[in-house]
Structures are given as structure tokens and as C-alpha cells.
Amino acid sequence: MRVLVALGGNAMTSSDGDASPESQRRAIAQAAVHLADIIEDGHELVVAHGNGPQVGNIMRKNELAVAELPPVSLDWCGAQTQGTIGFTIVSRIEKELNSRGIAKSVVALVTRTVVDPDDTAFTDPVKPIGSYQPRDYAAAMEELGQTWKDFGSRGWRRVVASPRPVRILETPTIEFLANSGAVVVAAGGGGIPVIPDEKGFNGVSAVIDKDLSAAQLARSVKADRLIIATDVPCAVAGFGTPEARDITKVTNAQLRELKDTGTFASGSMGPKVDAVLNFVDEGGPMGVIAALDNLPEAVAGSSGTVVTPVDDGVTVAARGSTLAERA
Secondary structure, X not given: OEEEEEEOHHHHOOOOOOOOHHHHHHHHHXXXXXXXXXXXXXXEEEEEEOOHHHHHHHHHHHHHOOOOOOOOOHHHHHHHHHHHHHHHHHHHHHHHHHHOOOOOOEEEOOOEEEEOOOOHHHOOOOEEEEEEEOHHHHHHHHOOOOEEEEOHHHOEEEEEOOOOEEEXXXXXXXXXXXXXXXXXXXXXXXXXXXXXXXXXXXXXXXXXXXXXXXXXXXXXOOOOEEEEEEOOOOOEEOOOOOOOEEOOEEEHHHHHHHHOOOOOOOOOHHHHHHHHHHHHHOOOOOEEEEEHHXXXXXXXXXXXXXXEOOOOOOOOOEOOEOHHHHO
């Protein structure tokens, strides 16, 4: 099967949030073990990845160095993280495959994602990036044209436009490489956001949700599985409440019913649910939200929140109850 795995940006930092180069290398090396398991099982692999912490660090460096160097825009930041993270993922997967005696080309591709210039996200920025800062710092940045939001006791944080992906420009090349037997790392950070003009495409200052782009790419390269790798075993309905329940095997119609109740937080599990729904709604055979440590089981459909388009007796686990029994 062809499997697309989307790694979160936080999966490439240590558990305490340390984003130092060495911590990122260690975290990616751990992820590479599970990715190599998929390859060793005989599957084709495409890897997408997030870049939230990494872009936040670059933006912070921009702010600290503004008196010395001109800051770079978000599309440039995205391109920089694609290069750095892609290089590191490729190196670590190669090392893991070599240790198992598996000969396989691994390549990272700088990837652009087309967005709609009229997307309402450009007039209503809501995607938080960077670190929390005190109000006076946020006010100074707002004077430079940035938008900041109050997150209560944690402080203020910059918010930026996050338009929806329309298409991924490098899809034909990604598909060619995958068809040639290569492991492909692509659509890093959701892809570098670009908008069209009469001659081509121009970068735009925004960030794209990596899970939504991963779903777009998975459909485009005809993946058999979309795996959203995260740090929890599965999606949870009513997270943090006494009614919390794990969601295991479910149809896209059942998952959408749960989504419409507002049970999934927009800033965390919500985009992951949207991504697997988008993939399955458009004909994808299976989308899974699962823990990174359980990737082979997720591919087999035996771990995580497994979403399929056919109602073949699958259920939503709710402390032993099916969705129909709860209705």
C-alpha cells in the first residue's frame, strides 16, 4: 500500500518542548524507527511534517535581530524549515534503513501549496505562532503591523492567516518519485503558501495547516492510507470532561456527526479530524489518527481512530457503547 504519514512539528522536539538542534535530531531519530517499520512491512511511504515550533523559533530570531537584519516573511520561514527538517528526516530514515539492511532512496522535496488569495483567513488571522509574550511586547509588535491575541494567563501570542490548501504544485514530481520506489518527504509545514499571478506563483505570508495539506497530498498521490501521527492514542470526544470517550473505529458519517457537536477543539484535534474526513469523503480508503509509536498498527487499521467510508459494522468506542446505543 501507499501510506502517507503526517508528523506533527511537536513530534520533532523533546517532550519538554526543547527545540534545540540536538533534541530535534533525537526526536526525529525516534520517529524514523516507526517510519522504517512501515517500509520494512513492504509499504510505499510519503512523509509530511509540521513546523510550528521551528517557524516560531525563526520568527523569534527575526524579532530579536530586527535592529541588525531585515526580518523574513512567513513563506521564507516555511521554506527554511522544509530544508532543515526535510534534511534531518531524510538522514535519520536513511540511517535506520541502513541499520536494517534495506536499500531505499529517501528524498525531501521543497513543496509549494496554492491558496486562494480571497480566502477569508487573510482578513481574520487566527493561527497562533511563536512563543507567549507579555502585553507590552505584543503591543510593540502590533505597531509593526503584526496581529497578537490575548491567551489569558499564558500571555499574548502572534496570530497569522491560515488559508486552506487548494492544490500542491509539486504533486506530479512527488508521485513520480514514489512510483520510482523512493521515500518522499514533502509538503513540510503544510507547504510554502503561494498565490497565482498571470505568469506563475508568488509566496504569501501565511501558514497552512499541515494536516489539511497532508490530506490534500494523500488524495493527489492516491494514497491507500492517511495516518495523522500524534502524541495521543486516538481522538477523544468530550476531552477533559466526565463524558470523555475514545473514538476508535468509525465511518466518516459517524465522525462528522460527532464533529458537528463541537466536541473537537479547533486548535488541536479539530484539524486532524477535518483532515481524515476530507481524505475519506473524497474517496480515500482509510484515514487514521494514531500515536506515533503505533504506526504499523495504524496502517493495519488496528490502532487509533480509524475512519472508513463504508459502514461495515465499525463502531465508536464509548466505554463499551456504540454510537447507535448512545443516540
